[in-house]
Amino acid sequence: MTKNKAKVGVLLVNLGTPDSTATGDVRKYLREFLMDWRVIDIPAVPRWMLVNLIIAPFRAPKSAKEYRKLWTDRGSPLLFHTEDLRDKLIQKLDPKEYVVEMAMRYQSPSIEEGLEKLNKANVRKIIVLPLFPQYASATNGSVVDKVMEIAKEWQIIPNITFVNNFMEHPLFLEAWAELGREWMEKETYDMYLFSYHGLPERQIRKGSVDGYCQLSDKCCGNYTKKNQFCYRGQCFHTTRLLSAKLGLPEEKVVTCFQSRLGKDPWIKPYTEDVIKEMAEKGVKKVLVFSPAFVADCLETTVEVGEEYKEEFEELGGEHWDLVPSLNSRDTWVDCIKSLVEENT
Ligand SMILES: C=CC1=C(C)c2cc3[nH]c(cc4nc(cc5[nH]c(cc1n2)c(C)c5CCC(=O)O)C(CCC(=O)O)=C4C)c(C)c3C=C
Ligand SMILES: [Fe+2]
Ligand SMILES: [Fe+2]
Secondary structure (H helix, E strand, C coil), X not given: CCCCCCCEEEEEEEEECCCCCCXXXXXXXXXXXXXXXXXXXXXXXXXXXXXXXXXXXXXXHHHHHHHHHHCECCECHHHHHHHHHHHHHHHHXXXXXXXXXXXXXXXXXXXXXXXXXXXXXXXXXXXXXXXXXXCCHHHHHHHHHHHHHHHCXXXXXXXXXXXXXXXCCHHHHHHHHHHHHHHHHHCCCCEEEXXXXXXXXXXXXXXXXXXXXXXXXXXXXXXXXXXXXXXXHHHHHHHHHHHHHHCCCHHHEEEXXXXXXXXXXXXXXXXXXXXXXHHHCCCCEEXXXXXXXXXXXXXXXXXXXXXXXXXXXXXXXXXXXXXXXXCCCHHXXXXXXXXXXXHC
């Protein structure tokens, strides 16, 4: 039998970001993102009306202003950190065995371009690695959906493997712990806040097997095979694993959810409410982790690092430190390398 020498393709996929801070580009991004039925999970006609007649026109100018605070000479941090991550991963993997591409679920570079490059490289297998540590239909599920939509048109479909979540990976936890330790060596904190991107509660219920998740401690307070895909449960689990690794006392740790959109209930507690409660209790110094994100982006740098900081300080807080994201730090690149090798 001839030895199969074809390479393995790796596709790193992050969420996506506008092409520029021009309002038109932000509107284009919001439209593509929010028209995804896994993100705004309502029927197509009301979704079209909500996105095109309400959210995109009114939110785009406001979001564009926020993006201008975030933008750098290299453009959007979400994009260039993902490019750096790809480049460092290429350095660490054997080029005779692997070909690595990166893509964004929305806008550019597209998943289509990334997959076409891998297909042209005649790979024997594709490992798709959505860069979301906890599974959500709106993120990881959407990447799977898009990849399958494209691959189903190919005459030959190689093996395709998806990494579903990786919040338990020891190197993922170690990379966050290294960052945490750097801050904790310089300062002592009254509280440690773990702020994750939120989701509509409805989306958690829809994914709950036999109605198991009632958004209470019964489900989300533990991580078992029954709630293996509950996003809220996975976030609490991430907090427990990271706190244990950092030796944080339980009474000083709080998990909360940010970035709510619209009027429907999203998963709780909301970060804004936790900030108020902490300030009322006289908490002065807070260290904030955002471990649903693996790169600095609008939701971390601006929302947590600037807006929530301002709210906390207005309520009497004195010290609000946001731990920057994993970006392309070495231990995180090692984590990706390990995930790739485990799935080869
Ligand atoms: C853990 C990852 C993410 C989940 C889950 C998620 C769900 C989700 N998001 C929206 C709406 C918006 N999110 C926006 C920005 C944004 N979201 C994530 C990650 C997750 N989203 C990232 C990394 C970013 C930042 C991108 C960047 O360019 O830096 C935005 C756009 C910004 C804004 O206008 O506020 C929206 C809108 C929904 C509705 C949702 C779940 C249903
Ligand atoms: Fe989001
Ligand atoms: Fe749950």
